[in-house]
Structures are given as C-alpha cells and as structure tokens.
Amino acid sequence: MLGQVVIDAVTTLGSGVDGAVRRIETAYDGQGNAYLVTSYDAVSSGSVVSQVQRAFDGLGQLTTERQQHGGAVNTGTSPKVQYAYSFSPSGSANQSRLTTVTYPSGYAVTYNYASGLDAISRLSSLSDATGTLESYDYLGTGTVVRRALPQR
Numbered sequence: 001m002l003g004q005v006v007i008d009a010v011t012t013l014g015s016g017v018d019g020a021v022r023r024i025e026t027a028y029d030g031q032g033n034a035y036l037v038t039s040y041d042a043v044s045s046g047s048v049v050s051q052v053q054r055a056f057d058g059l060g061q062l063t064t065e066r067q068q069h070g071g072a073v074n075t076g077t078s079p080k081v082q083y084a085y086s087f088s089p090s091g092s093a094n095q096s097r098l099t100t101v102t103y104p105s106g107y108a109v110t111y112n113y114a115s116g117l118d119a120i121s122r123l124s125s126l127s128d129a130t131g132t133l134e135s136y137d138y139l140g141t142g143t144v145v146r147r148a149l150p151q152r
C-alpha cells in the first residue's frame with residue numbers, strides 16, 4: 001500500500017547513540033495492518049534483534065500480539081497478549097468492542113460497557129478476577145470527568 005514505511009534504516013549513527021538496532025522492517029497484510037515488525041543489527045542482512053508479530057480479525061482488530069526479544073518470534077514459545085471482542089451484528093451501532101485483554105501470565109483485564117454508555121462504546125469500568133479495577137464517568141460524549149479507583 002502506498003505511504004507505508006516498509007524499511008527504516010540508520011546508516012550513520014550520531015555520537016553516543018546505541019547501534020544495536022540498525023534497521024526495522026515492517027510487513028503489512030492485505031488490509032494494511034502492520035502484522036510483522038522486525039529489527040536487525042545491520043543496515044542490510046544482519047541478525048534479528050527483536051520481533052513483534054500481530055494477528056487481526058476481519059474487522060482489522062488486533063487479536064494476538066507476540067513479542068520476542070533476542071531473536072525472531074516463535075509461535076510456540078514467544079510471549080503473547082490476546083485481545084477478545086464482543087460482536088453483535090446490528091443496525092448502524094458499533095457492536096464490536098474490546099472485552100478482554102489476556103497477558104502472557106494469564107492475567108486478564110475485562111473491559112465493561114454500561115447499557116446507557118454502550119451505544120457509543122464508552123468504557124464504564126475495567127475489572128479482573130478480583131473485582132473492579134477502576135470505573136469512569138463522562139461529561140458529554142467522551143470527556144472523562146471522574147475516574148474512580150476502589151480501595152483494595
């Protein structure tokens with residue numbers, strides 16, 4: 001796709017700049033999503049320093065992100081973060097919303113949407129297995145006027 005950066009390389013380092021990463025390559029899927037970002041230790045060729053691999057659903061929403069420091073992603077062993085969405089086909093309302101983020105440790109954060117705020121996808125609270133982490137109140141369509149953190 002036009003306008004997408006595919007390769008970004010540094011041929012000359014400034015004084016005091018760490019040269020561990022000299023080139024970053026980005027690969028895009030057919031929807032234009034950056035699904036693979038790889039850093040190398042040389043301007044051309046070289047070894048992989050780190051890599052990020054992403055998967056997207058048909059709506060272009062991020063579903064999985066794997067990161068590997070010190071080499072290329074291994075889908076069997078590289079740590080991953082998973083994103084889950086609710087989907088309810090309906091008239092013109094946005095019915096696809098982030099519902100859960102699950103971290104490599106298995107810790108999951110749930111994104112909650114109250115019925116009155118739901119039609120415009122405003123987040124009402126974040127929770128985990130222990131309960132509410134924080135809740136939100138809004139002024140108008142998007143300005144957060146109160147962020148409440150329960151005592152733990």
